[in-house]
Amino acid sequence: MNKITTRKLAIAGVLIAVGVVCSPLNFPVGASKCFPVQHLINIIASVFLGPFYGVIMAFITSLLRLATGMGTLLAFPGSMCGALIGGLCYKFSKKLTLAYIGELFGTGIIGALAAYPIAVYVMGKEAALFAYVLPFIISSAGGTVIAIFLVTALKQTHALDKFFGDD
DSSP: HHHHHHHHHHHHHHHHHHHTTHHHHHHEEEEEOHHHHHHHHHHHHHHHHHHHHHHHHHHHHHHHHTTTTTTTHHHHHHHHHHHHHHHHHHHHHHOHHHHHHHHHHIIIIIIHHHHIIIIIIIIIOOTTTTTHHHHHHHHHHHHHHHHHHHHHHHTTTTTTTHHHHOO
């Protein structure tokens, strides 16, 4: 395993830990729990690790939150779609703005629509098709605002360049 892969795994592990430890920092909106820290770490993973690591990190974080009783099944489609779309947008454009928009669209629209069948058929809840769009957008927007400041600062100061360098 090369140095970069090891470093990416280490950062993914830290992001997973942050996601699980910060699980109590949530608020209800409608039938959903909003968890802005997940969206913050999705964007960090999208920009610094790429879409593959972002999706895996989102899945493991959601799994651990579910296993510890701090999350629901609805965390899976929202977080994973947001990490994927945000990561792909950044990978192909190298623009932070598109990573932020990708997270918002991936979680708020695609993830929310993917949550509908899970809520209805797996969890047995009654819900309208677009019931999760507003709560997911609100949750994602909170994390995105925090990420705008944090990720922009990390990129402008080149804080992680040495970590991912060849030294």
